[in-house]
Amino acid sequence: MSQSDTKIRILDAAEHLFARHGFHNTSMRAITSEAEANLAAANYHFGSKEALLQAVFERRLVPLNQQRTERLRHIVGQAEQAGILPDVRDLMRAFIEPTLTFRNQDHGTRAFVSLIGRSMVEMDSTSRDCFIPLIEPLFKLLFTSLQRALPHLPPAILLTRLQFAMGAMGRTLCAPDQTPLQVDVESSPSNSEAVAEALIGFVSAGLEAPC
Amino acid sequence: MSQSDTKIRILDAAEHLFARHGFHNTSMRAITSEAEANLAAANYHFGSKEALLQAVFERRLVPLNQQRTERLRHIVGQAEQAGILPDVRDLMRAFIEPTLTFRNQDHGTRAFVSLIGRSMVEMDSTSRDCFIPLIEPLFKLLFTSLQRALPHLPPAILLTRLQFAMGAMGRTLCAPDQTPLQVDVESSPSNSEAVAEALIGFVSAGLEAPC
DNA sequence: GTCTATAGATTGATAGAC
DNA sequence: GTCTATCAATCTATAGAC
Numbered sequence: 001m002s003q004s005d006t007k008i009r010i011l012d013a014a015e016h017l018f019a020r021h022g023f024h025n026t027s028m029r030a031i032t033s034e035a036e037a038n039l040a041a042a043n044y045h046f047g048s049k050e051a052l053l054q055a056v057f058e059r060r061l062v063p064l065n066q067q068r069t070e071r072l073r074h075i076v077g078q079a080e081q082a083g084i085l086p087d088v089r090d091l092m093r094a095f096i097e098p099t100l101t102f103r104n105q106d107h108g109t110r111a112f113v114s115l116i117g118r119s120m121v122e123m124d125s126t127s128r129d130c131f132i133p134l135i136e137p138l139f140k141l142l143f144t145s146l147q148r149a150l151p152h153l154p155p156a157i158l159l160t161r162l163q164f165a166m167g168a169m170g171r172t173l174c175a176p177d178q179t180p181l182q183v184d185v186e187s188s189p190s191n192s193e194a195v196a197e198a199l200i201g202f203v204s205a206g207l208e209a210p211c
Numbered sequence: 212m213s214q215s216d217t218k219i220r221i222l223d224a225a226e227h228l229f230a231r232h233g234f235h236n237t238s239m240r241a242i243t244s245e246a247e248a249n250l251a252a253a254n255y256h257f258g259s260k261e262a263l264l265q266a267v268f269e270r271r272l273v274p275l276n277q278q279r280t281e282r283l284r285h286i287v288g289q290a291e292q293a294g295i296l297p298d299v300r301d302l303m304r305a306f307i308e309p310t311l312t313f314r315n316q317d318h319g320t321r322a323f324v325s326l327i328g329r330s331m332v333e334m335d336s337t338s339r340d341c342f343i344p345l346i347e348p349l350f351k352l353l354f355t356s357l358q359r360a361l362p363h364l365p366p367a368i369l370l371t372r373l374q375f376a377m378g379a380m381g382r383t384l385c386a387p388d389q390t391p392l393q394v395d396v397e398s399s400p401s402n403s404e405a406v407a408e409a410l411i412g413f414v415s416a417g418l419e420a421p422c
Numbered sequence: 423g424t425c426t427a428t429a430g431a432t433t434g435a436t437a438g439a440c
Numbered sequence: 441g442t443c444t445a446t447c448a449a450t451c452t453a454t455a456g457a458c
Contacts, residue, residue, distance in 0.1 A: 043452080
């Protein structure tokens, strides 16, 4: 075959292991082993470990971010047409919800969303060098859209609050099921939709808080 | 000398490098090099790399958490005595503020606070095994205190929201100066106090949001 | 495109002299 | 307690047969 599915199996395995253990704590051998492929094949297809990470990001993040961009533009456009301010909750939902919907597609996208969450909160330079260029235009669009929704809020304050929101969101995407700090509680919202709605409500309230 | 300061220099270097590059991306050689100590000396004093991480956590986190515990207990006690509900902002300030105050003491504590932030958001199992047992009792106290402040809120919802707050806080402690996703903005709140107040306002608004 | 074999560097940890 | 020297394991990446 001209395009072997080995390449895809390696991408899937890398996605899974980078998400679970992080970039530096995942070896090429672990990836090719899980992919049932050869170590040399991975370097043949991708060139290096870092280039493999880049490929993992690009495969899914480009279409996902396009979807989010369109939703944001639509909300801002509709509000402009109606002569009203865009709604903070609508904007944050446009940014957050596609990620969670994406998450529920299959095991691959599920792992990918964890990787996104990890990349949003980690400081690791390798991951950030791959991730930030792919997310920055969308982040700027979100920022300017929120400026329209909250015209009274100083931009510097908005930016600071948006960083808080990214922290809350990143941690949630990274480990949505598990409760990292356990507390005895009957039941926590298990399904993604409930967590997403709770997150949207939380960050919207924080963004809209009085100054 | 019976207790060489080599041990302390190694602790300081490990604290700094673990905070900046993470556990797995920091080598024992990098630590001993920065500490101007010998590789074998580090293993002599601490036994292993993981035990060194444990020692880094314990040195500062135990007194810091004791201070936070006392502040939380004081707020709950005062409210109880006055026959009113404790205030969410006061509770979150008691949890967050000592960390930032601690941060401004010297370069060592500054690096340590970054490490705490990193540990709050990362999934890495090694760091978590060392960190979680040290923070869990305090986290449970914060949770029960917030339950008193927000008696109408279902515990499961409160727990979910508290996880969001931990994400926002962890990311802030991890990288308070730098703006990971750059946006052109005149000036963002540079000093720790302003960021801390913004964070307290953000998470309190999120916790108090209607259900 | 896929494999074996291996180069070349780096890792955590330890033995043993002083 | 501190050092040199080194072990054994692991890592990324590549050369070369098929």
